Amino acid sequence: MILTLAVIFPLSSAFVIPLLHLYGSRGLRLFLPIMGLGAFVLTLAAAASGFGDYALAFFGGWPARLGVVFVADGLSSVFLALAAFGCGASFLYFYEQMGTGPWRFYVIFFLLQASMNGVLLTGDLFNMFVFYEIFSLAAYLLVSYSLTWQAVEAGLKYLVMGTVGAFFILLGAAYAFIATKTLNMAALAASFPQMPKATLIVIAACMVVGFSLKAGAFPFHFWLPDAHSSAITAVSALLSGVVVKVSIYSLIRVSLLFFGDALPSVFDVITVLGVLSLLGGHLMASRQQDIKRLLAYSTVAQIGYIMIGVGMGTATGIAAAVFHSFNHMLMKSGLFITAGRLAEEIKTRNIQDMKGLYYHRRGMVLAFTVLAAAIVGVPPLNGFMSKWYLVVASVEKRSFLAALALVFGTVISASYYIRVLSVFYTPGEGFSEHESRRPVLAIAALFSACCVVLGLLPFFTPIWELFVEVGSKALNTKDYIAAVLLK
Amino acid sequence: MTAFFAFVCVFLALTALVASEAEEVLSAVISLSVFGVLMAMVFVILQAPDVALTQAVINSGLVTSFFLVAYSQTQKPNLLEQKQDIGDGQ
Amino acid sequence: MGLLLLCLGIGWWLWKGVAAMEDPEFIIGPAAYYIINTAEETGAANIVAAILFDYRGIDTLGEASVIYTTVCGVAMLFSKSKYKRSSAGLSFIARRGVSFLVPFLLLYGSTIILMGHMTPGGGFQGGAVFATVTILLCIVFGSSFEMSRIKPKTKETIESLGGLFFVFLGGVGLLAGAGFLANTAAGFPRGQVGNFLSAGAIPLLNIAVGMKVGAGLSTIFYSMVRVLELEFGEQMSEVEGNDKN
């Protein structure tokens, strides 16, 4: 019930908003915050129901073998919570800035949230493709929302790349269907090990290429910096924080469920892709002069970190990847919100023109500093913790090259974030003297406080064990198959 | 039946090639429309009437009209410039 | 040339993936169940419609939402554009011919939608036929004719209502405790297979999808037809002036 509502409520909100707009805009002002809050609460409730045992929702009352089933387990719960917080922050930011005026934005936003929950919950490969397409279309539209020429061009680029990726996923699903005549993920996972090797390799390659294209991993990354830097601030935060993570979730789910037993070499490929995007993203980021582009390339690098964790294929690796995804949502959304707001206020995105910003916008720059320190990996903050666990996981798996890349990447990222911060703290003149409005400051402060808290929590509470449990549960495909198919 | 199917398939591949390689965008779009109709035929032969109906209506009807609209939209400035040229000539 | 070879290589490799599997002699998997039990469980004669609207109804809701997203996006992209000049349309004979044809096309579209649970067709195909009719009207009568008859506001309302109707029909199943989009399990009457009034909620869902798709696709077309953008306006009016001279 709650799983269904987590998708249906935002979806029907998206259907209602045009009616409210056409027949009485006072209703829109009244209902929009309720809708945002409702979507947030329902998503969190769905996440809460997935911790512990498997939560299932059957559509039309048909068993999983016949119909479509929604499954919430630990992995999808963490990502649902991530999506809820990221979407909530982005919604708040946009609502604070624009009010209820641009109602089409909210329609697309709610469609994005509904389909995102759908991707995170569904237990059927084709259903995942359908939700994935709604979600991607909404993302392309959000990128080009501002209708500036950069945004439209970036949106087109994103659309072409994303659609090619979607068709690769569709091709992979077609091969899986040809081989097994079903597309339920649990049933597929059960019959994958008996498949001919050649077919298996084709499916694996299609899935990895498709999801890497959608996530923006290194050889397929070229749309990502344009899209993430050309969009408006709220959307940049949403894209870097949440949208990319959904692709990561799909990659984790599909690779563990289908290829965990049948074709373990997929994980080596994912590791290689991860290392490539880590190094490539950091090297490109260090050459950027535009602050949003710098942050976007940094996202590519962070995807590399997460993919290295996935590529380890162990419980620790998955746990570290999931933990880092969550942390990256906090850090990168916060960074995009602070940097985007600063850039909007002083009307430039060039780093060199931001000299002495600290002396005029203390609150925002302080929040930016904390978040940047977290993403570099300064010890007591959450970025350090997840990177530490990633290194531990790769050393456990004896892939020292990956561990070396992790450390080396951190050094590069430190160099370019220090470059930005040193510009901020060098005395300079020439900014208008008004501090950012309170709500934005509050969001930024909340995100940086979360970074500090999540960095300290593993010392006092068994939160890391929780993530390891999520990882080991995600690895245990037999339980998943049994839970879905036998009910 | 198989021979006929093979013939349709060869034709399908040819239209796809033409749609890909034609110099003129307009001929590529028309070729794409033919491609859509042939694809609908393939679906009929594969005993999928529902899919064939959808393919015929949506892919070779609506999508082609979208292509034509978009193409005419992008041609407009050039057309206007041509008209202007003629006007100047007079 | 290298790209061509690359693509052919990918093709060869995909072919090896297919060639490794045997052709099916008979149907296995959930489809075998559908073929045997559809008539009894859903009352629909068209098994594909039963799968689309009953067994896998959430896919169809998602599909309708995809169109909705596109419509919203295209309307958003062209929200600053305006119709400055209606295209002239075609000759008198063409107009007469089309106005004779249009009722039949509308009838055909409604038949496809309403008979979707018995014969090939359904909400998507019928909605697409409706959209085609509006496109035909635009071509033959000029772009302002259709605008004055069916306002964009009406289309948007129809589309949203279609979506809400779909969700509402699904919600009935949820309230009945049989799961979202449940059909006969939620108490919709099954009827006699092959009858017009049969298959429970499937005809209603077809109508909802038809409303959504028809209004949506025609909105996409009309948003794209909008000729001019504001920044472009001056140049155009100048040219129009030349035309008059």
Added chain:
Amino acid sequence: MIKISYATAIFVFCIGLYTILSKRNLFKTVIGLTIMESGALMLIVTAGYVHGGVPPLIPMEGQAVNPLPHAFTLTAIVIGASDVALALALVIKVHRRYKTVDLDKIRGLKE
């Protein structure tokens, strides 16, 4: 017959991919997307075909073909059409800025 169909589907998919990768005209890119999608769809529909099957409509004489891929394909066709519509709308928008649809001349976002 099934193998012929598979081969054609894969060939069509690869033509679509080649079109997207090699052509510099934005319309050609969108055409490539359509072709690629059709290839994938043909593959799925072929997966449901059995020799001597009849359409999955009750009453059936003989063995029906697999109706499940038909439902998938229907969904995917509509999704593909939406993708193409949005892509074309964006192409129109890009054209209004650059007055061209040639990718080589559109160099707004560099590096």
